[in-house]
Amino acid sequence: MSALIVTTLLGLVLLFMGLGNTKKWLAPFAIAGLAVVLALTIADWGKSPGAFSNMVVFDNYSLAFNGAIILITMLIFLLGIEYHEGMEKNVAENYALMLLALPGAYLMTSFTNMVVLFIGIEVLSIPLYVLSGSKRHSLRSNEASFKYFVMGSFASAFLLFGITLVYGVTASFYLPEILEFATTRQGELPMMFVVGISLIFIGMAFKVAAAPFHFWSPDVYEGSPTLTTVFMATVVKMAAFAAFFRIISYGFSAFSHSLQIMLWAITFLTLIIGNFSALWQISFKRLMAYSSIANSGFLLLAMVPMHQLSANTLWYYSFTYSLATLTAFSVFFSVKMASGKMEQVEIFRGLWKQHAFLAFALTIALLSLAGIPPLAGFFGKYFVFYLVINTGFIWPGIIAIVLALVGIFYYFNVLRYVFGESPTDKQIPFPLSSTIALAICVLLIIGLGFFPLQIL
């Protein structure tokens, strides 16, 4: 709870720091503040404090996700130093809005009450609508913001409608009470309840960009400023999945066969559409957007079978995915700046000769995303396959593995450029702050591969 309050205050302080000439202090201050928040989060470990008459419970599940989210945000801020280098105005707002979105993420990981889920999603989303449109004079940015806003509201409406229907049947917003209702009426669930839950699932599927509700995500990823895209692909994704699994872990889908089928269908559609669409992308940002959809598929695959390992897999997978995505985007940003703001995959051509460290970091990130051992991404995928096969779903496991193989194609396509011959020798400036962030990411990707954490 204290973490939530401190983060909010930190966001407000940063907002007001923007009034003075304090640009170079913004990032260090925000990172230091987040370090305190991280410490507060870790201090709560194992205590499961609840708040607001237990509408939120900060159990280990929620704390693990919050910790990962805070860490990723710190790394994003570290990269932000370079990113905001050339910008004069509105830098403080960028940091402040991201910080103000975080409490929403905390609520999404820790709710036990559906209303809190809705509030969390809105608190997280509204700053992001602004951030994705923060390049005011860019047409693409405006488009992205508008699209994100319309689609996001649409999803929220679905979610809200679902919550209302479930309330109408069960007379409660509390997940445990809803569960109790479902258990006592086993086999005889009213239609309204099933429809309500499925609407909630659809709303969540929108948020995690699962097919067939994914259409907004490539456009929004492409149009938003890069730093915002990174935030969306990492922090928002983790929070949304944490929330999705919190609902699923109560096992409503197990009561209704049709819900079960719906989830499996969403999972495989996401896997197939994400992986195959990524094959044809020329723009790196769109490629990463489809890769994000594909990874959503694997994350769904981790939670739909409801194995005892699901929670841990979800956490580990989304965390390592975020690290790799962060690395890839940060390399992309530097190379993009050195290549006249082009965004095609081609800009990586000959990177290994221009900047060996960047090439190495990108290679590690892509190998991890492709799931090559012993990097962290491998164990993420391994856990997913492990729990799918061990809950008896062998065919889904085999199909998923084949789709993972498709993923190798597009990740390695990028590597083809990285290790290709380059026509020009461009200088890629890469400041110390970003180097530190990148080094931390790479070390974590390698380290988590050797010590795949089992904390949940």
Place this chain on the structure above:
Amino acid sequence: MMTLILIAFPLLAGFVILVNRNPAVIKSLSVAFSLMQLALSLVVVFQFDPLAGIQFVFQAPWIVQLGINWNFGMDGISLLMVMLTNLLIPFIIYSGNPEKQQRPALLYALIFFTQAALIGVFTSFNAIVFYVFWELALIPVFFILFIWGGPRRQPVTLKFFIFTLFGSLFMLIVFIYLYGKTPTHDFDYSSFTALSLKSPGEVWLFFLLALAFFIKIPLFPGHSWQPETYTTAPYQGSMLLAGLLMKMGIYGIIRWLIPVMPVYTEQFSQVIIFLALAGMIYASVIALRQNNMKMLIAYSSMAHAGLMGAAIFARTGIAMQGVLFQSLSHGILIVAMFYFIQLIEERTDTMNLDKLGGIKHAAPLFSGLMLICVFGTIGLPLTNGFPGEFLMITGLFPGMPWYAILGGTTLILGAVYMLYAYQRAMLGESNPLTASFSELNSREKIMIIPLIVLIVALGVYPQPILNLTDNAVQELLNYAFITK
């Protein structure tokens, strides 16, 4: 502990190499490190007791909840493969010329990483650890081919990568499934071999696992990546692929396929032997028509792999011994063979047999030594190619004489295409391109002569190698027949 050192040393060596910039230093350091590694493994050989089971065991917990533990050790079969790796890497390193290669530090570091991963593959007794090293061996080789390969390297290398990864991911599925079946819920070798899978409903496990190894070797029908990849790869990459990575597949079948699924192996051994021999004939016939020497060696290697594959599934002690011996000698021969071709290409700028001829007149020593190597490849007595092939054919005889006869006659095909190619390149009239062919210099002799000595010595006196693996093979056969 010794096993761990053997894995860690090349890894460290790789990192040390990585920070160097001077090509000469890189080369001498790499050679020195690889020789030190060879010396280390000789120490292991002398401490090794051929009559005991798995030795030099190292165990430690890794991901305990999931039954994944570090579990290394060596029996005779592992040790033979480890020796092969450590023996070939110094030659592979020495054969390169860092002055002319771009980014030599990275290249030699990658070779060392491959070595570390290979030793991991050959010594792990936990399925997931095995799998991790198996994939790990692929990564550095992929980059060696991807960066230093010839024209069209990128699509070709990607095809190779996707093929092998395709196989190995199925291996992962099988391992996870088997894990679910073990009563103790772990990935250890001993738990897997205790499973004794019998039910017809689980035959798919056998096919998926076999596919992974067949693609790696490659055996028909998983072979289509091989000729192009061998040809496009840089010479050191081809040596790694043909000399060492291929043996991973052989080792995989011996270690993880047959003992874990003996019943299915028995059911399908006839079919597989037939396929392997068919692949052997197919490869030999194509080899006859090749003008490109590298391509020729690629197909000849595929033919050898076919015979080895057939002999493994004969499931007799003699055949198994033959396979293991042949793994060693094929590695030595193929490295020598690729080196000769490399020298020819360096001197004449071509690999096309039509443009060569008469090299013998300009360089008698070169041609003479190459002839020994060619003899080895076709399995002439007193070269190291002979004992392996002899044992394999003999081992095939008891159960299936017709297959043995088929395999034996196919060896003649090998002699035909190798000698025909040798004749076209070395004998006959010399042309302007080959008239000035320079003789082996001292630097090249340092590489070639030890290889030739090995070829002859192992051919004359193969017994020590056979003693090394004898006990392990017997134990393996016990596994393979215990469920009968």
